[in-house]
Amino acid sequence: MFAVSRSSLLASRAAFTRSFAAVQTADKHTLVLVRHGESTWNLENKFTGWYDCPLSEKGKEEVVEAGQLILKEGIKADIAHTSMLKRAIRTLWAVLEESDRMWIPISNAWELNERHYGALQGLDKQETVDKYGKDQVLQWRRSYDIPPPIVDTTSEHHPASDERYAASTFPEEFTESLATTLDRVVPYYNDKIVPELKEGKTVLIAAHGNSLRALVKHLDGIDESTIAELNIPTGTPLVYELDEDLKVIPQAGAISPLQGRYLGDQDAIRARIEGVKNQTK
Numbered sequence: 001m002f003a004v005s006r007s008s009l010l011a012s013r014a015a016f017t018r019s020f021a022a023v024q025t026a027d028k029h030t031l032v033l034v035r036h037g038e039s040t041w042n043l044e045n046k047f048t049g050w051y052d053c054p055l056s057e058k059g060k061e062e063v064v065e066a067g068q069l070i071l072k073e074g075i076k077a078d079i080a081h082t083s084m085l086k087r088a089i090r091t092l093w094a095v096l097e098e099s100d101r102m103w104i105p106i107s108n109a110w111e112l113n114e115r116h117y118g119a120l121q122g123l124d125k126q127e128t129v130d131k132y133g134k135d136q137v138l139q140w141r142r143s144y145d146i147p148p149p150i151v152d153t154t155s156e157h158h159p160a161s162d163e164r165y166a167a168s169t170f171p172e173e174f175t176e177s178l179a180t181t182l183d184r185v186v187p188y189y190n191d192k193i194v195p196e197l198k199e200g201k202t203v204l205i206a207a208h209g210n211s212l213r214a215l216v217k218h219l220d221g222i223d224e225s226t227i228a229e230l231n232i233p234t235g236t237p238l239v240y241e242l243d244e245d246l247k248v249i250p251q252a253g254a255i256s257p258l259q260g261r262y263l264g265d266q267d268a269i270r271a272r273i274e275g276v277k278n279q280t281k
């Protein structure tokens with residue numbers, strides 16, 4: 001009475017294979033990027049780079065709101081990555097707290113740090129424009145491969161003088177352009193984050209304006225002149241859906257040249273983007 005014909009076994013195996021394949025292709029690869037909330041040095045309009053300033057009061061509010069938006073969207077991060085800098089770390093903590101995901105694993109990596117601003121770190125952005133001119137400062141801020149002036153190991157801003165970077169070595173004369181930032185952000189994404197996405201994990205990254213510009217340049221295939229125009233707002237979740245080859249699926253409502261979409265009030269987001277741009281007028 002338990003005899004099952006070979007054909008019905010084959011038929012049920014085929015049905016199982018089909019439904020498994022359907023589940024696999026239905027698997028969404030979701031990647032959420034969040035730039036840290038406004039920092040005290042954003043507020044004071046200083047070049048920040050790897051300087052470890054905290055969030056401002058407004059920044060603390062922005063990151064709570066970012067977490068609430070992620071919760072409301074129903075996004076459940078499985079794993080998170082952030083930098084070695086407290087403005088991004090606290091942003092991640094707030095987002096995880098608000099979205100009730102504080103238990104997920106977190107990796108801290110200097111590779112996700114802000115672009116190092118060399119000898120500009122600590123300088124007032126507007127005073128730097130007054131001294132060197134708007135064009136020069138814009139080149140330092142937004143050109144693809146022109147780095148700001150270097151710091152050497154005698155500078156408090158050189159990573160050699162900071163124990164959190166003791167496991168890594170950096171050039172004695174140090175600074176970063178967007179291009180060299182990309183050279184450490186993209187390998188980190190490929191080596192650490194891509195395998196997690198392939199496993200079907202929803203990944204959350206809390207990082208910085210320029211480390212995220214480097215990452216979206218890679219994800220969205222943005223060219224070198226277009227990336228110069230791109231500014232990332234503080235404390236605003238940017239959601240990417242990726243296909244089975246981890247190519248970006250363009251999202252409705254995305255602000256070009258990005259194909260991921262920002263969560264929240266789109267007018268307020270555009271105003272935040274303008275605010276970043278206008279830090280050097």
Ligand SMILES: O=C(O)[C@@H](CO)OP(=O)(O)O
Binds near residue numbers: 115
């Ligand atoms: O100062 C910095 O480190 C960055 C981000 O705050 O500034 P900018 O937007 O000028 O690259």
